[in-house]
Amino acid sequence: MSITLKQANEIIEGAFKKGKELGLKPLSVVILDAGGHLKAFQKQDGSSMLRFEIASGKAYGALSCGVGSRWLNEQAKTRPHFLEGLSNVSGGKIVAVPGGVLVKKDGVIIGAVGITGDTSDNDEKAAIAGIESVGYTADGG
Numbered sequence: 641m642s643i644t645l646k647q648a649n650e651i652i653e654g655a656f657k658k659g660k661e662l663g664l665k666p667l668s669v670v671i672l673d674a675g676g677h678l679k680a681f682q683k684q685d686g687s688s689m690l691r692f693e694i695a696s697g698k699a700y701g702a703l704s705c706g707v708g709s710r711w712l713n714e715q716a717k718t719r720p721h722f723l724e725g726l727s728n729v730s731g732g733k734i735v736a737v738p739g740g741v742l743v744k745k746d747g748v749i750i751g752a753v754g755i756t757g758d759t760s761d762n763d764e765k766a767a768i769a770g771i772e773s774v775g776y777t778a779d780g781g
Contacts, residue, residue: 642673642744643733643751650747651743651753654773655766656684657757665764667757670695674750676703684757691756697735698763699754702742704730706749707738708781710764719754719758739763742779749775 643651648671650736651660659667668683668691683691683723698709704726704758716723723736753771755763764780771778 641745641748641750642675643679645679648751650735650774651770652680652682652771654755655753655755656682657773658769659684659762662762662765664758664762664766665683666696667763668692669753669767671708671771672696672699672754673750674703674704676700684780687757694735694756695739695754697733697754698737698740698751699731700730700740700755701734701736702725702740702752702779702781703749704734704766706742708738708742708764708779709736709754710738711781712736712740713738713760715781730749735778739767740781741767741771744779745779746776753778 666684
């Protein structure tokens with residue numbers, strides 16, 4: 641099973657709602673299916689350039705390792721050689737900071753959300769809120 645387009649758009653809506661509630665800077669949200677393919681992307685007015693690439697990298701990193709990107713961020717601190725190798729084998733696609741969150745249904749990964757625009761911690765909060773707004777489990781790492 642993978643995430644549907646309808647669910648992806650609902651997650652984005654929930655993430656934007658959380659961003660507004662918290663007074664965050666403009667957010668950009670990427671939803672990838674379980675195979676790492678783009679399902680949906682939206683960026684709020686005022687978002688800067690490269691936000692698609694950053695959000696995608698967060699989600700892609702989470703899917704690549706099967707854990708939220710907060711874990712990757714910790715690995716970058718304690719095992720930089722691991723992150724360097726991971727970056728190399730992924731062709732530089734991984735962004736190892738919080739904000740890449742796995743979407744799980746009944747314990748199975750069905751996709752990932754990547755958000756950028758505010759601090760990484762706030763990006764992660766918005767991603768988790770979006771995922772939970774549709775009744776799925778979020779794994780930020």
